[in-house]
Amino acid sequence: MFFSTDHCEDIDKNKVWSETLSSTYFPLSAECRNPVDFKGNLKSWALGVVGLSEMECDSVMYRRNKSHFKEEKDNSLLITIPHRVDVHFQQSSRQTSCGPGSFLVERGDMPYEFSHAQRNKLWVLKVPTSSVQSRLGPTDRLGALTFDATSGIGSYFVGAVRNALESIDAIDSAAREMAGQHLLDLLCLSMRSDDRILDSASSSIRAAHLQRAEQFIRDNLANPNLNSQMVAESCGISLRYLQGLFAENDYSVVGYIREQRLARCHETLRMVHESSTLAQIAHRWGFYDQAQFCKYYRVKYGCTPSDTRKNTRVEAAVTSGKH
The missing domain is CATH 1.10.10.60 (Homeodomain-like)
Structure with a gap:
């Protein structure tokens, strides 16, 4: 799927951008810093159970409220990889910033706020919470955590995302499905190597x-x-x-x-x-x-x-x- 606001001059940019992202990820609201001149484009692909997208847009604030997910049965996590400027994220009692060279985990089953103050380019993976749980265990401690992607398995994971994006249009749906499984496994390996993944009670x-x-x-x-x-x-x-x-x-x-x-x-x-x-x-x-x-x-x-x-x-x- 490809969407761009370039041909949406006479409509409510907040509404159309909210609807576009809601259909790609899950229901949320978007508040553009400059709705009149806001420009954004989004490309997305299905890799089996994993969703992969590339987004570039001006300054915006996203909010996910309880009303957005009260009817949802299948929970998901979003993994965001910023490329130009920091993104700012708040979920529950955690506030964090994630810049280029890192990736951020967002829980879809809790309210949050996500923003960036300048035009940014983002890679985003949508992964089923159940798939992460089956590889890593409980996900309640993952929300608002950032992970280093400059070295080790984190760097390998982001490199694999880059390779998938570069070849996505040249591979068939079966290969895309396998690529999604590969990215899911690498993501969980990269998070598992971080000591913070241990339960907060693991001091005992x-x-x-x-x-x-x-x-x-x-x-x-x-x-x-x-x-x-x-x-x-x-x-x-x-x-x-x-x-x-x-x-x-x-x-x-x-x-x-x-x-x-x-x-x-x-x-x-x-x-x-x-x-x-x-x-x-x-x-x-x-x-x-x-x-x-x-x-x-x-x-x-x-x-x-x-x-x-x-x-x-x-x-x-x-x-x-x-x-």
């Missing part, structure tokens, strides 16, 4: 052990031998101690493993160009009894795995027809 030994156990599980879902004993041994703690950690958070080790596997299966089923059978997808993420997999899947998502795959492809066909 028990919380740190729980965080390590959960991450070990998320990293080893495909291992058919993954079980409570293996997790305990990987963390250097007893099985009884591990079970106690999970019980304190109202779930079991086995239940947590199952929930994480279901989340990865759900994400895979939402990939339009994934050609594996349902049994192969279930097996890939550690389910070896397809009947049980379907049973647990229906309980969690309210539909069968086949329904998810069918509905995803129908929605993709409708979206493709619109363009």
Whole structure:
């Protein structure tokens, strides 16, 4: 999709820019610093479950209020990479600035304000909160965090975004879907390397052990031998101690493993160009009894795995027809 205000001289720029961004990301309001002379353009692409966009516009303030997301069922995160000037962001009790050489995480399930005082160029990824949770754990501590993109995995991630944008028009939809998965994995790796991703309660030994156990599980879902004993041994703690950690958070080790596997299966089923059978997808993420997999899947998502795959492809066909 491509949109530009160049041909919108006689309309309300605040309204049209708000509507454009709302349709690309999620509902929000935009207040242009100079609505009469405001200029902006936006290009966006679907990379499977990931949305990627490139935006260039004059000074503006964006606001997302409770009324914007009270009816939403699927939460998302926005990852913003500024190129010219700092962006300023406030969410909950956090205020931060993010400049070139960094990227910012915005939670879509909480109110926020986002602004830049001068014309700016931004790359923005929209990623499902559930996809980040399945790789990184809880996302409630991510809002308004900025991450360095000048070195290490953060630099590699931003470089991959650049490569995707440069080649996006030359690759087909299947390749775009794979590119989206690659960007999602790199994003989570870059955030995971930051100490602030640890839970604010991780100063306690028990919380740190729980965080390590959960991450070990998320990293080893495909291992058919993954079980409570293996997790305990990987963390250097007893099985009884591990079970106690999970019980304190109202779930079991086995239940947590199952929930994480279901989340990865759900994400895979939402990939339009994934050609594996349902049994192969279930097996890939550690389910070896397809009947049980379907049973647990229906309980969690309210539909069968086949329904998810069918509905995803129908929605993709409708979206493709619109363009």
